[in-house]
Amino acid sequence: MRDGQPNPVTRLADYQPPAWLVPDTTLDVDLRDGHTLVTARLTLRRNPERADKPEDLVLDGEHLELRSLTLDGRELNPGDDYRLDGPRLVIPGAPDHFTLTSVVRIEPENNTALEGLYRSNGMYCTQCEAEGFRRITFFPDRPDVLSRFTTTIHADKSAYPLLLSNGNPVDAGEEQGGRHYATWEDPFPKPCYLFALVAGDLACLSDTFITASGREVALRLYAEHRDLDKLDHAMDSLKRAMAWDERVFGREYDLDIFQIVAVSHFNMGAMENKGLNIFNTSCVLAHPDTTTDAAFERVESVVAHEYFHNWSGNRVTCRDWFQLSLKEGFTVFRDQEFSSDMNSRAVVRVENVDFLVNHQFPEDQGPMAHPVRPAAYQKIDNFYTLTVYEKGAEIVRMQHELLGADDFRRATDLYFERFDGQAVTCDDFVACMEEVSGLDLAQFKRWYSQAGTPVLTVTDDYRDGEYRLTIEQHTPATPGEPDKQPLMIPVKLALLDGQGRPLPLDDQGRAETVVILRETREALSFQLPERPTPSLLRGFSAPVSLRYDFSEEQLVTLLAHDTDGFCRWDAAQRLYFAALARIIDDGESAADQLPRLTPVLERVIARADEDPAQAALLLGLPTENAVGDRHTPLRPQSVHQAVSGLRAAIGEALAEHWWRLAKDLEADAYQGDGAAMGRRRLRRLAIAYLAAAAGQGALDADQVADYVARDFDQPDCMTNALGALRDLVHNGLAQNGRLEAFAERWADEPLVMDQWFAVQASVPGPDTVARAEGLLAHPAFEWTLPNRVRAVVGTLVNGNPSAFHAPDGSGYALFARALKKLDGINPQIAARLASGGARLKRLEPALADQLGAALRDIRPGASANLAEVLDRILGA
Ligand code: ARG
Ligand code: ZN
Numbered sequence: 001m002r003d004g005q006p007n008p009v010t011r012l013a014d015y016q017p018p019a020w021l022v023p024d025t026t027l028d029v030d031l032r033d034g035h036t037l038v039t040a041r042l043t044l045r046r047n048p049e050r051a052d053k054p055e056d057l058v059l060d061g062e063h064l065e066l067r068s069l070t071l072d073g074r075e076l077n078p079g080d081d082y083r084l085d086g087p088r089l090v091i092p093g094a095p096d097h098f099t100l101t102s103v104v105r106i107e108p109e110n111n112t113a114l115e116g117l118y119r120s121n122g123m124y125c126t127q128c129e130a131e132g133f134r135r136i137t138f139f140p141d142r143p144d145v146l147s148r149f150t151t152t153i154h155a156d157k158s159a160y161p162l163l164l165s166n167g168n169p170v171d172a173g174e175e176q177g178g179r180h181y182a183t184w185e186d187p188f189p190k191p192c193y194l195f196a197l198v199a200g201d202l203a204c205l206s207d208t209f210i211t212a213s214g215r216e217v218a219l220r221l222y223a224e225h226r227d228l229d230k231l232d233h234a235m236d237s238l239k240r241a242m243a244w245d246e247r248v249f250g251r252e253y254d255l256d257i258f259q260i261v262a263v264s265h266f267n268m269g270a271m272e273n274k275g276l277n278i279f280n281t282s283c284v285l286a287h288p289d290t291t292t293d294a295a296f297e298r299v300e301s302v303v304a305h306e307y308f309h310n311w312s313g314n315r316v317t318c319r320d321w322f323q324l325s326l327k328e329g330f331t332v333f334r335d336q337e338f339s340s341d342m343n344s345r346a347v348v349r350v351e352n353v354d355f356l357v358n359h360q361f362p363e364d365q366g367p368m369a370h371p372v373r374p375a376a377y378q379k380i381d382n383f384y385t386l387t388v389y390e391k392g393a394e395i396v397r398m399q400h401e402l403l404g405a406d407d408f409r410r411a412t413d414l415y416f417e418r419f420d421g422q423a424v425t426c427d428d429f430v431a432c433m434e435e436v437s438g439l440d441l442a443q444f445k446r447w448y449s450q451a452g453t454p455v456l457t458v459t460d461d462y463r464d465g466e467y468r469l470t471i472e473q474h475t476p477a478t479p480g481e482p483d484k485q486p487l488m489i490p491v492k493l494a495l496l497d498g499q500g501r502p503l504p505l506d507d508q509g510r511a512e513t514v515v516i517l518r519e520t521r522e523a524l525s526f527q528l529p530e531r532p533t534p535s536l537l538r539g540f541s542a543p544v545s546l547r548y549d550f551s552e553e554q555l556v557t558l559l560a561h562d563t564d565g566f567c568r569w570d571a572a573q574r575l576y577f578a579a580l581a582r583i584i585d586d587g588e589s590a591a592d593q594l595p596r597l598t599p600v601l602e603r604v605i606a607r608a609d610e611d612p613a614q615a616a617l618l619l620g621l622p623t624e625n626a627v628g629d630r631h632t633p634l635r636p637q638s639v640h641q642a643v644s645g646l647r648a649a650i651g652e653a654l655a656e657h658w659w660r661l662a663k664d665l666e667a668d669a670y671q672g673d674g675a676a677m678g679r680r681r682l683r684r685l686a687i688a689y690l691a692a693a694a695g696q697g698a699l700d701a702d703q704v705a706d707y708v709a710r711d712f713d714q715p716d717c718m719t720n721a722l723g724a725l726r727d728l729v730h731n732g733l734a735q736n737g738r739l740e741a742f743a744e745r746w747a748d749e750p751l752v753m754d755q756w757f758a759v760q761a762s763v764p765g766p767d768t769v770a771r772a773e774g775l776l777a778h779p780a781f782e783w784t785l786p787n788r789v790r791a792v793v794g795t796l797v798n799g800n801p802s803a804f805h806a807p808d809g810s811g812y813a814l815f816a817r818a819l820k821k822l823d824g825i826n827p828q829i830a831a832r833l834a835s836g837g838a839r840l841k842r843l844e845p846a847l848a849d850q851l852g853a854a855l856r857d858i859r860p861g862a863s864a865n866l867a868e869v870l871d872r873i874l875g876a
Helices: 225-230 232-249 293-308 321-342 345-364 386-403 405-418 426-437 552-561 565-586 590-606 612-619 624-628 636-653 655-664 674-695 701-713 718-730 738-745 750-761 768-776 786-799 810-823 827-837 845-858 864-874
Strands: 020-032 035-046 057-060 065-071 083-085 088-091 097-106 116-120 123-127 148-156 162-165 168-175 179-185 197-200 203-210 216-223 257-263 276-280 455-463 466-474 489-496 513-517 521-527 533-536 545-548
Touching: 065 088, 123 257, 123 276, 148 162, 148 168, 148 197, 162 179, 203 225, 203 232, 216 225, 216 232, 225 232, 232 257, 232 293, 232 321, 232 405, 257 293, 276 293, 293 321, 293 674, 321 345, 321 386, 321 426, 345 386, 345 565, 345 612, 345 624, 386 405, 386 426, 386 489, 405 426, 455 533, 466 489, 466 513, 489 552, 513 521, 533 545, 533 552, 552 565, 552 590, 565 590, 565 612, 565 624, 565 636, 590 612, 590 636, 590 655, 612 674, 624 636, 636 655, 636 674, 655 674, 674 701, 674 718, 701 718, 701 738, 718 738, 718 750, 738 750, 750 768, 750 786, 768 786, 768 810, 786 810, 786 827, 810 827, 810 845, 810 864, 827 845, 827 864, 845 864
Parallel strands: 020 148, 216 257, 257 276, 455 545
Antiparallel strands: 020 035, 035 097, 057 088, 065 097, 083 088, 116 123, 123 197, 148 179, 162 197, 168 179, 203 216, 455 466, 466 521, 489 513, 489 533
16 A cells, blocks of 8 residues: 555556566466465576576566475575565576476455456456456566466366366366366467456357358357346357458457356456457346347447457557557457448447547546557556547547558558567557558657647638638647647548538549648648538548537538538537537526527438437437536536536427327337337437426426336336336436336346446436435445446446536545545456546536545555556646
């Protein structure tokens, strides 16, 4: 525990290749009641690439009790032969080639940090990325040490009939005392962060996949027996992902078996361990009765994401953790493309952009801002961020755009071929793009090293048949990076005429062009017969914040006519933000906005049946966080008043339309295809508008509540049951014991109970803090279950600003107490939740003071993980 002391910092500039390599690792893991013995035999060989020949062999190890250590069969003595130096084992004067065998004792039962080997819900599992393997045995725990693993697991046979590890099963058998063992061999050298082990009593869904070259791969998905009926969607998604990666990236699976295990206690979404992915149950289990449509989509994309890592991450891995986006940004790009091909491309793109703009942009503009390839970190766990993942994916997407699909594919082929079996860098990736295309991407690479959201300011002018566009780029300073350099920015654009049709941009009559910005300020000129409406940043061609003084008329034109899904959505968002700004800043009322907004909304509604999912995206108001992030200082209560007031006003004014949509879109029977999901989404939006109006007394509350409750009482799927419950509870409509009934009905379904907790933690308004305190005291609340903590604390802090920022500071008090409590259980989860305080400096002073005081209070004694985040937020 550190009191106000700074954590040690790791810097990219200090990178050195490993001093010793470990070609082979043989693990023997003996799972016993109360403890586990791990025997590790490592073959060590001096790395010829390290010219300085360090004296000491240094291995990482944390929370390990060393029982014995032998070097080429000779028992080593502490003091003389080795020393334990904090989280390291040091062997001075180690030979160039030798075998080191260690025996350590660990306690997976008491591992609540959920890193390394831990017991969850009666089973054993592992999470090693980023630095969890050092909690299993002493090892050079860094991604550039690749080793061939052979793993033998021993356990009680009746409690743990299933014993799994990476690679192929090569041996198994009975042992004395009702025990058994299994040996797995992974032929592919891998860094230890991709190691995995599972022991448990699980149900299995089996299938097979025939690869493009005709090999048969066994597919096995494991979950608790009661969840066996929730694995079909993940299996379908997996098979589609395998076929897609062959078709689109030419990547074939390489082992004879691919396994996924569902685990209830898990820090993240999922993990791509070689041949043995381990998943948070929330990212793999799906059944219409218990799982919402949004969660179905998430399962499809996470299953694909982890599978795609087999090449982008496992076959070609990262040299060091600064390169994390090399695998994560690239793999997110791959999973986004997969989801686009499996679903509606326009809808997926808007969802991805919405997520980036409303979650990654705030990160990039606040105290947590860091480059996609950071230059320094204290705890690497804190850098599994939206910046590394989502902005990293946009950087890959821009390269795809710059090269075009064919060259991009040639470049990724080259990358996979050249670096197969190696640990490489983001520079190596970009070098393949340059080599194939002949492009010079030196300036482009600043996207990796420079933090912050670039702002593009566009001005225009039309005179004598000439339309001139001026684009200026500026990236505001971020912590530690005062001066920013201009970036290479692809801006896709079209120019629309008065009827919203694209004007020809050149002699060939092209309707769309991509301008590559390089300078701080660039001017463009077009010969046009009329002053156009610019359709800018089409497809969201770069992760930038666009400023252009659109007239309301232009926005209406874009929303009505643009063929680009992003630009239509962006136009709608700008209309909503403008209306909300008039309420928040200019004292106008919600009703004042209706004459301007309702005709626009009616036009979208009139075309809604063309693509109901897209209509739902266009008709939905921005979240309170999104609105709050556009007003300084942040006054969460006035933002809440404005958003809820406008929602109710639109609900009332267009009530006839919402009623008609709600009824027209009723389904006779449940269907799970994309079209049915789109209709459900639009219908739920219509009902949410009605419920909002009814909640404010603008519509007959009983009539609306009766209609809403029907979806709850005779649910055809969880999307409708939960949506109905949320509409009732959030709008104060009579719910007549339905919350309690829901909890009773789903008491044995943890993922559904997470939703039950989240529905309540997201009720807007300061009173929800007291309600959340009640939820924390509920018998079903568990501090050791990350999904449950996220459902209550995460929802309150990140998804409910008018409650979290309660004027009396009670939300902050809950937050600080929760962080302190969690930090003693699971520092990774504590640190991740703590970033919910990142808006501190944007808050109105009375709130900022209270939040700052609450966080300063818990800084002494904080773990290294939590301390790093608190120090950034507090500006220490
Ligand atoms: N590599 C995993 C993924 O697919 C995430 C693992 C994160 N682990 C952590 N300790 N932060 O995205
Ligand atoms: Zn990933």
